[in-house]
Amino acid sequence: MKAPSFAYAKPSTLAEVFELLEKHGDGARILAGGQSLIPSLNMRLSAPELLIDIGGLAELKGISIERGVLRIGALVTHAQLGASDVVKKHAPLLAEAVPHVAHPAIRNRGTIGGSLALADPAAEYPACALALKAVMFVEGRAGQRQVEARHFFKGLFETDLRPGEVLVAVEIPAQLEGERSVFLELARRHGDYAIVGLAAFKGAETRFAFLNAGPTAVLAKNTALKKSLAEAKVALKADLDPPADLYNSSATKLHLAGVLLERAWNALST
Ligand SMILES: Cc1cc2nc3c(=O)[nH]c(=O)nc-3n(C[C@H](O)[C@H](O)[C@H](O)COP(=O)(O)OP(=O)(O)OC[C@H]3O[C@@H](n4cnc5c(N)ncnc54)[C@H](O)[C@@H]3O)c2cc1C
Secondary structure, three states, rough: OOOOOEEEEEEOOOHOOOOOOOOHHHHHHEEEOOOOHHHHOOOOOOOOOOOEEEEOOOOOOOOEEEEEEEEEOOOOOOHHHOOOOOHHHOOHHHHHHHOOOHHHHHHHHHHHHHHHHHHHOOOHHHHHHHOOEEEEEEEEOOOEEEEEEHHHHHEEOOOOOOOEEEEEEEEEEOOOOEEEEEEEEOOOOOOOOOEEEEEEEEEOEEEEEEEOOOOOOOOOHHHHHOOHHHHHHHHHHHHOOOOOOOOOOHHHHHHHHHHHHHHHHHHHHO
16 A cells, blocks of 8 residues: 655754654654655555655764663664664663664664654664663654653653654663663564564673563563562562453463573573
């Protein structure tokens, strides 16, 4: 199927983006890599009157590290993220997650900002953002706000972004000496969305963030407090209530989450 007809604008400043968002309200949609938005238009799941292409905004691009904080512009593509030595060094969890995102053609165009703003519970980056205590930088006409990942993902495809706001960047504390992380997922075929996945981090605090195990990425808070794997596995059953999908029951997904927890626990302990 083809997308319904829409108008197209490619502003060169954020101020123009805010103006267009204000003028068109619900009728306008931001276009980043288009790898989720365009398929949804083609399937006629939505029919915006205007697409605002943010691809020309230089301030939304680039990866930098300053004073122990890694800043990633919203327009950084999956491929750029995976190829970045700065990301490999300072946020290895994110670098490890990239090859699990779709296929190379999609990774060449899809962006980290698009993935975080979409908040698909089966996507890799929201779970990484929770595990890494990322902070979202969002901006609108009223100014800029910083939102911690744990407050950003509010529900199924729902974030804290307010009408008229754009996600401009995400900041992540650089991984310190002695801190560990691991990204794991189970999928029917490589490149498919995960049946269930886990972004795990161990530092002064341990964080286990599961994907495709709830309406949003889920931080398994009690699991992370346990001192032994056996206790953690019991706690996981209370932390997670994964919805069944076409192929897997809730019990199967919970079992697979336990398998990933055990692998991550062992990986972080060695
Ligand atoms: C076949 C296929 C398989 C895929 N598999 C996976 C997978 O395994 N894992 C995974 O995570 N993803 C997967 N994806 C999705 C892909 O990673 C997308 O690139 C990503 O979800 C969205 O990024 P985008 O830049 O393409 O965003 P777009 O499609 O342009 O936008 C997505 C949504 O976010 C909004 N948006 C985009 N950027 C911003 C911003 N800066 N501020 C505010 N709102 C914004 C848009 O308005 C839209 O609602 C798959 C896609 C396809 C087609």
